[in-house]
Amino acid sequence: MRTYPSIGLQAADVLLPKNKADLSKWAVVACDQFTAEPDYWAKVKDATQNIPSTYHLILPEAYLGSEQAQTHLAKVNLAMDKYLSEGVFQEIEGFIYVEREINSGIRQGLIAALDLDQYDFNPYSHSLIRATEGTIVDRLPPRIAIRKDASLELPHILVLIDDPGYSVIQPLSDIKDKMANLYDFELIAGGGHLRGYHIQDKHIEEQIVNALGTLASANWQKSRYGTEESPLLYAVGDGNHSLATAKSIWESIKGDVDENHPARFALVELVNLHDPAIVFEPIHRILMHVDFDLKSEMEMYFDGNLEIESLSDFSSIKSRIGSGVNNGQVFGWLNGNEIAVIKISKPPHTLAVGSLQKFLDFLKEKYPSVEIDYIHGDEAIRELSATPNNSGFILPVMDKFKLFESVIKDGPLPRKTFSMGEANEKRYYLEARRIK
Numbered sequence: 001m002r003t004y005p006s007i008g009l010q011a012a013d014v015l016l017p018k019n020k021a022d023l024s025k026w027a028v029v030a031c032d033q034f035t036a037e038p039d040y041w042a043k044v045k046d047a048t049q050n051i052p053s054t055y056h057l058i059l060p061e062a063y064l065g066s067e068q069a070q071t072h073l074a075k076v077n078l079a080m081d082k083y084l085s086e087g088v089f090q091e092i093e094g095f096i097y098v099e100r101e102i103n104s105g106i107r108q109g110l111i112a113a114l115d116l117d118q119y120d121f122n123p124y125s126h127s128l129i130r131a132t133e134g135t136i137v138d139r140l141p142p143r144i145a146i147r148k149d150a151s152l153e154l155p156h157i158l159v160l161i162d163d164p165g166y167s168v169i170q171p172l173s174d175i176k177d178k179m180a181n182l183y184d185f186e187l188i189a190g191g192g193h194l195r196g197y198h199i200q201d202k203h204i205e206e207q208i209v210n211a212l213g214t215l216a217s218a219n220w221q222k223s224r225y226g227t228e229e230s231p232l233l234y235a236v237g238d239g240n241h242s243l244a245t246a247k248s249i250w251e252s253i254k255g256d257v258d259e260n261h262p263a264r265f266a267l268v269e270l271v272n273l274h275d276p277a278i279v280f281e282p283i284h285r286i287l288m289h290v291d292f293d294l295k296s297e298m299e300m301y302f303d304g305n306l307e308i309e310s311l312s313d314f315s316s317i318k319s320r321i322g323s324g325v326n327n328g329q330v331f332g333w334l335n336g337n338e339i340a341v342i343k344i345s346k347p348p349h350t351l352a353v354g355s356l357q358k359f360l361d362f363l364k365e366k367y368p369s370v371e372i373d374y375i376h377g378d379e380a381i382r383e384l385s386a387t388p389n390n391s392g393f394i395l396p397v398m399d400k401f402k403l404f405e406s407v408i409k410d411g412p413l414p415r416k417t418f419s420m421g422e423a424n425e426k427r428y429y430l431e432a433r434r435i436k
Contacts, residue, residue, distance in 0.1 A: 001093060001113075002205075003260070007212045007233060008118035008128045010265050011205060014096060014111065015089040015152070015432040016182060017052065023185045027194070027428040028055045030156035030239065034423055035061045036286065036373050036384055040189070047188060052088050054154055054429035059146055073146065080152045089432065094199050095208065096182065097172040098269065101193040102425040105277035108169050110208070111196075111431055113265035114159065114234060114243075117254075121244045124411040126230040128216065129159070131240045132407055134415040143245035151436045153246070154429040157239030157268040158420055162224070162404045164274050167211040172197075175204070183430070190424045225405050232408050237271070237420050238427065267433045271420075273400060282353070282395040283416040284381040285360060288371040290389050294335060297366075298342070301359050305346040311339045314382060321352075321396045329355055332394030334385035353395050354414040360393075374416045376423040 002011045017026050025048050034040040041060045048055040056079040063069040083089065096111035119129035147153065161168060179197035186193050199205055214220055216233040225232075236243055246266040253263060271278060287294070299306055311317060317332035320341050328345045329352035347355040360372050375381045375392070385392030398418045406413065420426075 004209050007216055008115040010113040011094045012113040012267060012433055013091055013093050015091055017088055018090045020183060022051060023183055024188055025051055026053050027187055027430045028053060029191060029428050030426040031058045032061045033426050038062050052083060057154055058429060064142060076146055077149050080150055084151060092198055095205060097176060097197045097199055099195045102277060102421060104279045107271060107277035108173060108275055109269040109271045110169050111269055113267050116247045116250045116264055116266055119247055121247060128231060129234040130232055130407060131412050132235050132403060133413045133417050135240060135244050136415055139241050140245050140248060143242060144248060147245055147249055152432045153267055153435045154432050155267040156427040156429055157243050158237045158427055159268045159270050160235045160237045160273045161215060161270055163215060163272045168208055169272050187428050191428055225408050227408055232404060235404055235407060262435045267431060269427060279421055280398055280400040280418045281421060282397045283419045284375045284395055285393040286373045286375050286381060286384045287391045289369050290391050292367060294391055297363060301362060302344055305344055307343040309341050311341060314339055317341060317394050331356055334392040351414060353417050356393055357414050376419050
């Protein structure tokens with residue numbers, strides 16, 4: 001492994017399965033996807049029965065709160081140790097260039113490890129690596145329970161760089177034929193196609209490091225964002241809670257281990273915000289167990305600054321919400337057979353998602369039996385909203401090019417503000433790294 005402290009990066013020792021023939025069943029989607037769709041994970045379980053798979057190394061969040069969670073969790077670390085002892089993995093050193101074919105195009109990425117000493121998920125951090133949205137500390141314990149005793153980490157973390165000149169990742173596409181192909185296969189459950197290339201040429205590695213160094217420089221940051229504050233080089237796009245888990249564990253052991261202990265680093269995939277295949281999608285909300293008059297609650301909470309406009313069909317919502325309305329905000333509402341848009345004339349937050357979240361958090365405190373889930377995809381929210389006592393909220397999409405400047409100047413966004421693509425386009429677990 002080679003570490004570059006000035007940019008908080010490491011070309012890590014990465015573990016990959018030796019048997020490429022089984023990669024399609026080895027790789028499964030991020031654990032925080034399809035949380036309200038247990039049938040999805042039931043199919044994954046059936047497809048990976050009695051064969052090596054990352055399904056056996058992670059805990060799907062759809063299981064949380066159930067007996068299945070405890071049963072599955074008890075087997076995770078045992079499976080990690082078993083795979084290591086049975087020689088399931090091969091180890092390679094260095095960066096990996098990846099291409100993922102998804103609905104929006106070919107998403108290009110770079111597998112590397114980030115220095116957790118240069119990451120701070122607390123609000124208004126000035127660290128080199130920052131969260132883009134609020135971290136829900138209550139979501140960390142189940143993840144910590146897995147990682148604290150784990151011998152391996154498997155990343156589903158996508159970290160953004162703001163590289164409008166395409167200087168870091170995109171040039172690798174032109175020279176990939178000169179690299180060793182590590183994998184090339186179709187992902188299960190509609191995840192698209194994935195290819196990976198080992199970057200062994202030290203000159204190419206040096207070019208990557210130098211390009212990232214430029215993006216982190218004070219001159220570039222000032223010209224780009226108009227600020228002389230500490231640089232923001234890496235913004236966590238997906239998987240912030242997994243990275244926050246790694247950070248929490250590192251902070252708990254760093255005084256007792258070597259400063260270059262593997263737990264100091266976390267394996268991620270870097271992607272460029274300007275990649276055309278990086279599409280920001282809104283994350284919708286579903287309220288479950290609603291046994292009260294939700295409309296009246298909204299009217300009281302927003303104190304007369306609320307207008308509900310009924311619509312004839314779902315497709316009308318998407319064309320109406322856009323980015324908002326003059327002097328207010330707008331989002332969609334699915335409540336039984338009712339389809340509507342909600343307009344707030346005096347919003348309590350600068351973003352529609354923030355105003356809605358404040359209201360939902362208020363409801364959760366008032367009605368503890370209510371459950372809130374965060375849903376990716378229009379079809380999923382439509383189906384879930386059709387269930388009795390469920391009510392769905394459709395949110396507008398955020399302009400991705402405002403992300404870095406917003407985090408630098410205003411701090412993290414409200415939690416679950418955006419998603420990078422649909423659920424089946426999220427990162428699949430494939431690579432692993434020793435953390436013991």
